[in-house]
Amino acid sequence: xxxxxxxxxxxxxxxxxxxxxxxxxxxxxxxxxxxxxxxxxxxxxxxxxxxxxxxxxxxxxxxxxxxxxxxxxxxxxxxxxxxxxxxxxxxxxxxxxxxxxxxxxxxxxxxxxxxxxxxxxxxxxxxxxxxxxxxxxxxxxxxxxxxxxxxxxxxxxxxxxxxxxxxxxxxxxxxxxxxxxxxxxxxxxxxxxxxxxxxxxxxxxxxxxxxxxxxxxxxxxxxxxxxxxxxxxxxxxxxxxxxxxxxxxxxxxxxxxxxxxxxxxxxxxxxxxxxxxxxxxxxxxxxxxxxxxxxxxxxxxxxxxxxxxxxxxxxxxxxxxxxxxxxxxxxxxxxxxxxxxxxxxxxxxxxxxxxxxxxxxxxxxxxxxxxxxxxxxxxxxxxxxxxxxxxxxxxxxxxxxxxxxxxxxxxxxxxxxxxxxxxxxxxxxxxxxxxxxxxxxxxxxxxxxxxxxxxxxxxxxxxxxxxxxxxxxxxxxxxxxxxxxxxxxxxxxxxxxxxxxxxxxxxxxxxxxxxxxxxxxxxxxxxxxxxxxxxxxxx
Amino acid sequence: xxxxxxxxxxxxxxxxxxxxxxxxxxxxxxxxxxxxxxxxxxxxxxxxxxxxxxxxxxxxxxxxxxxxxxxxxxxxxxxxxxxxxxxxxxxxxxxxxxxxxxxxxxxxxxxxxxxxxxxxxxxxxxxxxxxxxxxxxxxxxxxxxxxxxxxxxxxxxxxxxxxxxxxxxxxxxxxxxxxxxxxxxxxxxxxxxxxxxxxxxxxxxxxxxxxxxxxxxxxxxxxxxxxxxxxxxxxxxxxxxxxxxxxxxxxxxxxxxxxxxxxxxxxxxxxxxxxxxxxxxxxxxxxxxxxxxxx
Ligand SMILES: [Cu+2]
Numbered sequence: 001x002x003x004x005x006x007x008x009x010x011x012x013x014x015x016x017x018x019x020x021x022x023x024x025x026x027x028x029x030x031x032x033x034x035x036x037x038x039x040x041x042x043x044x045x046x047x048x049x050x051x052x053x054x055x056x057x058x059x060x061x062x063x064x065x066x067x068x069x070x071x072x073x074x075x076x077x078x079x080x081x082x083x084x085x086x087x088x089x090x091x092x093x094x095x096x097x098x099x100x101x102x103x104x105x106x107x108x109x110x111x112x113x114x115x116x117x118x119x120x121x122x123x124x125x126x127x128x129x130x131x132x133x134x135x136x137x138x139x140x141x142x143x144x145x146x147x148x149x150x151x152x153x154x155x156x157x158x159x160x161x162x163x164x165x166x167x168x169x170x171x172x173x174x175x176x177x178x179x180x181x182x183x184x185x186x187x188x189x190x191x192x193x194x195x196x197x198x199x200x201x202x203x204x205x206x207x208x209x210x211x212x213x214x215x216x217x218x219x220x221x222x223x224x225x226x227x228x229x230x231x232x233x234x235x236x237x238x239x240x241x242x243x244x245x246x247x248x249x250x251x252x253x254x255x256x257x258x259x260x261x262x263x264x265x266x267x268x269x270x271x272x273x274x275x276x277x278x279x280x281x282x283x284x285x286x287x288x289x290x291x292x293x294x295x296x297x298x299x300x301x302x303x304x305x306x307x308x309x310x311x312x313x314x315x316x317x318x319x320x321x322x323x324x325x326x327x328x329x330x331x332x333x334x335x336x337x338x339x340x341x342x343x344x345x346x347x348x349x350x351x352x353x354x355x356x357x358x359x360x361x362x363x364x365x366x367x368x369x370x371x372x373x374x375x376x377x378x379x380x381x382x383x384x385x386x387x388x389x390x391x392x393x394x395x396x397x398x399x400x401x402x403x404x405x406x407x408x409x410x411x412x413x414x415x416x417x418x419x420x421x422x423x424x425x426x427x428x429x430x431x432x433x434x435x436x437x438x439x440x441x442x443x444x445x446x447x448x449x450x451x452x453x454x455x456x457x458x459x460x461x462x463x464x465x466x467x468x469x470x471x472x473x474x475x476x477x478x479x480x481x482x483x484x485x486x487x488x489x490x491x492x493x494x495x496x497x498x499x500x501x502x503x504x505x506x507x508x509x510x511x512x513x514x515x516x517x518x519x520x521x522x523x524x525x526x527x528x529x530x531x532x533x534x535x536x537x538x539x
Numbered sequence: 540x541x542x543x544x545x546x547x548x549x550x551x552x553x554x555x556x557x558x559x560x561x562x563x564x565x566x567x568x569x570x571x572x573x574x575x576x577x578x579x580x581x582x583x584x585x586x587x588x589x590x591x592x593x594x595x596x597x598x599x600x601x602x603x604x605x606x607x608x609x610x611x612x613x614x615x616x617x618x619x620x621x622x623x624x625x626x627x628x629x630x631x632x633x634x635x636x637x638x639x640x641x642x643x644x645x646x647x648x649x650x651x652x653x654x655x656x657x658x659x660x661x662x663x664x665x666x667x668x669x670x671x672x673x674x675x676x677x678x679x680x681x682x683x684x685x686x687x688x689x690x691x692x693x694x695x696x697x698x699x700x701x702x703x704x705x706x707x708x709x710x711x712x713x714x715x716x717x718x719x720x721x722x723x724x725x726x727x728x729x730x731x732x733x734x735x736x737x738x739x740x741x742x743x744x745x746x747x748x749x750x751x752x753x754x755x756x757x758x759x760x761x762x763x764x765x766x767x768x769x770x771x772x773x774x775x776x777x778x779x780x781x782x783x784x785x786x787x788x789x790x791x792x793x794x795x796x797x798x799x800x801x802x803x804x805x806x807x808x809x810x811x812x813x814x815x816x817x818x819x820x821x822x823x824x825x826x827x828x829x830x831x832x833x834x
Contacts, residue, residue, distance in 0.1 A: 018552065027552040109549045111622035114602075118556035125564040129571075156575045163567035170563075173633050181625040185618060215633045219640025223774070229574045230763055232770035233688055234644055237665075239766035240684030242652035249640055312661060519549070 017518045026121070029113035031098050032516060036414070037120050038095030039407070043483070045087030045127065046400075050476050052080035057438075057472035063459050073455035074142035075134065081145035082161075085261065086168045087127055089395065092403045093264040094119070094175050097203045100410060101179065103509040103516060104197045106188025106525045111181035119175040126167035133157035144453060146250055147221065149235040149243050153228045162221040169214040176210035179203055188508075190527035194288070197507055197533050198281060201288050202267030205295045209256045209263075212299075217253040220246060244309050251302035259298045262394060263291055265362075265402030266333060269355050271507070272409050273337050274533065276352035277344030278504035283336045284534045290329035290336075297326050307375050308382040316375045323373040327366070334363055349502070350424035354405035357432050358398065365393025368443065383453075386446025392439045404431075404482065411489055412497035416515030419489035427485060430478035437471025506533040548619050550609070555602040562598050566591030607809075611801065620808055627812040631819050634782070638823055641778065645771040645830060649677050652767065656685055683766025692769070693759040697832035700751045704744050705828050708783075711740035712821045715790070715814050725804050727797070734794045737817070741787035748780050775831055782820045789813045 017033070018024045028034055055076045059067050068076070098116065102109055110116045133140035133156075141161045143151035152158060183196070183204045196204075223246070226232040233239025235246045266287075274281045281287060303311060303319040311319075337359050346352070368390040372378050381387060412418050441464040446452075450461045457465065500510040511531055512520050569587025576582040609615065615623075657675020658666030666673065670685035678694050695701065714737045721729035752773075755761040763773045793810050796802065802810055 023552055026557050027554055029550050029552055112626055113550055114553045114556055115626070117553070118559050121557050121560035122563065125560055129564065129568060159571040159574045160568075163571055167563060167567065173630075177626050177629045177633075180629055181622045185621045185625060211629050211633045212636050215637035216640045216643075219637050219644075223640075223644065223770075225574075226763070226770070226774065231689075232763055232774065233684060233767045234648075234770050236684070236688070236767075237652075237656060238684055238686035239688035239770070240653050240656065240682060241648060241767040241770070242655075245644060245647050245652060248647065249643060252640075252643070310661065522549075 028117055029109070030518060031102050031109045031113065031116065032414075032518065034110075034113075034116050034120050035095045035097075035099030038091045038098055038123075041120075041123060042088050042092035042095055042403075043486070045083050045091065046479070047483075048131070049080050049083035049088055050479060052076045052083065053472065054476050056080065057469040059455050060457070060465050061469040062466070063457050063462050065456055068455065070455045071139060071142055074144075074453065075140045077453050078141045078143065078145050079131070079134070082130060082141075083127070084395075085145065085257075086165075087123070089261045089399050089403070090172065091123060093203075093206070093261070094172075096199075096268070096403070096406050096410070097179055097264065099414065100509060101182055101200055101203060102186070103413075103512060103520060104200050104507055105183065105186065105191050106508050106521050106527065107182055107186035108519065108522050109186075110178050111186055112178050115174050116178050119171045119178065122167045122171040126164045126171070129160050129167070130164035133160045136160075146247075146254070147224060148250075149224055149227060149246050152224060158224060158228055162225045165221050166218055169218045172210050172214045176207035176214075179207040180211075183207075188521065188524040188527055191508075194285065195529075195532055195534055197267075198270035198284070198287050198291075199264065199267030202263040202270075202291050205291050206260050206263045209260050209295055209298065213253040213256040213260075216249060217257075220249040220253065223249075244306070247306050247309065248302070251305045252299075254305065255302045256295075256298040258391075258394070259294060261399045262362075263295065265358070265399045266291060268402045268406040268409070269337060269358050271533065272351050272355040272405055273340050273359075275409075275502050275505045276349060276355070277341045277346050279340055279344040280506075280534065281336065282339035282342075283332070286332055287336055290332045293329045294326060297322065297329075301326065304373055304378070307378045320373055320375045324370065327370055330366055334359060334366075349408075350419075350421060350428055351405045351409035351502075353425065353428045353432075354401050354408065357428070358401045358405065361393060361397030361401065361432075361435075365390055365395075365398055368393065381446060383451055384446035385442045385450045385452055388452045389439050389442035389446060392442070396439070397435055401431075407486070409502075410509075411486070412501040413509060413514050413516055415490050415493070416497055416513075417489055417493040418495040418497050418501075419485050419493065423481060423485045423488070427478060427481040430481065431475060434471045434475035434478055438468055438475050439471070441465075441468045441471075506531065508532070548614065548616055553602075553605065555598060555605065558594070559598045559602070562591050562594030564591070566595060607796070607801065610809075623808055623812070627815060631815060634819065638775075638778065638826075641771065641775050642826065642830065645775065648767045648771060653677060653681065653684070657681070678768065682768025687766070689762055689765035689769060690760060692761040692765045694761065694768075695751060695755060695759065695772075695832065697828070700747050701828055701832045704747050705824065707740050707744045707747070708821050708824050711737045711744075712818055714740065715817050719810065719814055722797075722802055722807050722810060723804055727800075730797050730802075731794065734790065734797060738787060738790045738794055741783060741790060741817075744783055745780065745787065748776070748783075772831060775827055779820065779823055779827055782816075782823070786813070786817050786820050789816065 017030070024033060025037060028037075055068060056073065059065070059073055098110065101107070131140075136156050138155045138157070140157045141147065141152065141155075143154070147158075147161065183200060187196070223232065223234040227234055227236065233241045235241050235243045237243070270281055270287055301319055301323045303315055304323045307316055307319075341356075348356075368386065372381055372387065372390055408419065408424055445461055445464050445468070448461065450457055497514040499512065499514050501514060502510075508525065508527070508531060509516075511525070565587050569584050569589070569591050572582055572584025573588055574584070576584055653675045654660070655662030656665060656670060657673055659675070673681065673685035675681055679692060682694075683689050683692065714733045718730050718733035718737065721733060761769055761772065763769050765772075790813055793813050796809065801807075
């Protein structure tokens with residue numbers, strides 16, 4: 001540890017960050033700078049996507065059409081999803097991975113640093129392309145983020161959306177290749193696969209999923225493109241094709257995609273809970289195998305998104321049981337998080353609060369997912385607000401809560417300064433209350449029969465919608481506190497962070513100085529098992 | 540950083556990634572405009588597309604030139620070599636999945652979509668009420684769906700040019716392997732001969748493929764618009780053809796690099812990467828030959 005740290009300090013003056021803004025941020029080959037870029041992009045996208053959500057909730061505050069036209073409302077639901085998924089959640093995980101994976105496995109950088117830079121810089125261009133469609137004559141994509149044909153084939157925006165997805169796909173595939181090569185090839189000597197932090201494991205498996213399914217999405221949207229512009233008939237029944245074929249290909253990508261957005265979250269939670277419970281993670285190997293089995297199962301469950309399109313009965317039954325099987329490894333994970341906390345000497349700093357909220361609220365989302373997995377029940381719930389409530393519990397209180405937890409957990413390591421614990425907690429308590437006010441009533445709305453993706457609704461749904469909207473506005477406003485906490489920590493905080501920021505934290509990232517110097521581990525570090533989160537906890 | 544051994548290699552800053560992002564953006568932005576242009580309207584889409592495309596070529600040239608220089612300067616250690624290998628392997632895996640989407644569409648259309656339109660399984664009512672004169676079949680007698688989109692057409696017989704192309708690609712896989720062994724043995728003349736042969740075989744594959752397309756369009760009335768049959772046929776063989784084109788160009792570059800003496804007995808990863816890619820393209824073709832042409 002001392003070795004790596006001192007080496008870096010005396011090397012810093014000739015290996016420090018480049019001086020020029022352009023050279024440092026645009027031509028970078030530094031995993032920390034590129035990680036920061038990803039995280040900043042993600043934060044911007046989070047607020048853009050969030051503002052779209054505010055439009056949606058404002059329109060739904062009362063029955064009737066008040067603020068926007070239906071077409072614009074549909075653009076908002078479509079772009080809210082695309083921006084949040086591809087702009088906020090995925091880049092946040094890539095950013096966290098970029099920053100932390102090399103630090104956690106004792107690598108000097110990512111394996112392919114220039115490709116890493118390209119992976120990032122494709123994204124701003126992709127989003128400019130996607131969001132510029134809002135200003136096209138005829139408007140942006142409005143057929144839902146899944147881009148189902150024939151609806152998605154209307155209007156001029158399809159070409160731009162498809163190309164934007166191509167760019168994001170290229171970015172994701174390159175990013176994933178980089179992560180796999182880094183983890184498999186750049187681990188410091190002694191960092192065996194089964195000593196790696198769970199976060200690194202989850203990213204390794206996520207990267208595999210990305211490489212496997214992003215090309216399938218690229219294929220699906222390419223078929224949309226040729227169907228619209230070049231006269232092919234993939235999804236046109238008159239020409240022997242089938243719109244349902246699109247749904248199959250899309251969800252072959254789509255279901256693994258939802259795990260792409262949750263497996264790294266599992267990893268983050270598995271780092272944070274042991275730190276603040278001051279106990280090694282319970283059942284390390286079981287955690288790793290659970291993630292691997294979830295990833296495997298994700299390839300054979302896709303049609304649970306399509307129960308209502310009229311699949312053959314045998315397919316319905318197969319996909320129902322396969323889906324329910326996922327509850328087993330997921331249950332193992334929740335059990336192990338709880339067991340890690342059991343008997344630990346717990347403290348509740350801000351990252352831990354988010355992590356505990358994750359375990360509880362993500363589990364609620366998991367249970368509503370099980371309900372949706374039942375074919376006869378799904379016939380009732382399909383395309384209702386129940387589905388909206390379900391996936392927001394797993395994506396907001398799941399993925400995004402974990403990302404926020406991870407940001408609070410590592411922010412002192414990145415900046416060298418402590419964030420305001422008080423405001424972090426204000427952020428947490430506001431978020432956790434309002435997010436439930438926002439999404440919990442949507443379960444009831446769905447069960448009562450309110451369909452998703454509509455700007456107007458029956459007056460019978462008025463009360464719960466108003467409650468949900470109030471929760472939405474306040475949850476949205478609470479995120480401004482997050483912005484304030486980050487800005488304060490980066491630019492104004494005077495409270496120095498220790499190298500080992502959290503007393504219970506284990507792992508190589510805590511053996512380097514805070515802030516982490518521009519270059520770390522240029523010489524492979526000597527690994528002592530007591531530095532590791534899991535080294536002596538395995539066997 | 541690269542000067543001392545036993546130390547990780549982290550490449551220096553580079554302008555190529557941002558250049559790549561810009562030219563790729565120009566390409567797709569131009570393509571989007573061009574696709575949406577009204578008939579007869581020229582627009583700036585084509586110009587942007589062209590600038591972007593030329594830019595992409597220039598970017599690849601510049602980026603690879605920088606990498607080749609670093610490689611020749613001996614800056615890449617065994618670890619970097621392993622990273623490159625993993626990168627190429629996983630890239631090929633992503634390509635496999637891309638083709639998987641189109642093969643999936645082909646199997647689904649043949650096994651489910653078309654038979655259902657003809658009344659099989661739960662397609663009874665669709666058939667009866669919408670298209671009760673449609674007799675479902677693949678190929679010339681129904682592969683363009685109940686509306687016979689694109690008019691009647693004929694399929695390409697597998698035992699003519701497709702068979703010839705199969706033999707060409709299989710042979711080229713052999714020649715590229717011989718060239719690889721020749722590099723390992725340090726036989727420069729043999730490398731140039733067999734690598735050159737591989738390039739020629741790749742080019743002749745493309746020539747025959749282009750002929751086949753022209754014949755399909757002119758004589759068989761088989762086009763991209765021939766219903767789902769034409770869609771799957773041209774998208775699968777077309778994307779494959781694009782990959783052969785790319786592979787042939789890469790093989791030609793490897794031939795030039797061998798001529799310049801870039802490769803040594805144990806340092807020739809660029810060649811190996813291209814050879815892997817070539818084998819992958821070969822395997823995809825075998826899948827096409829069986830599932831698109833024969834069956
Ligand atoms: Cu799913």
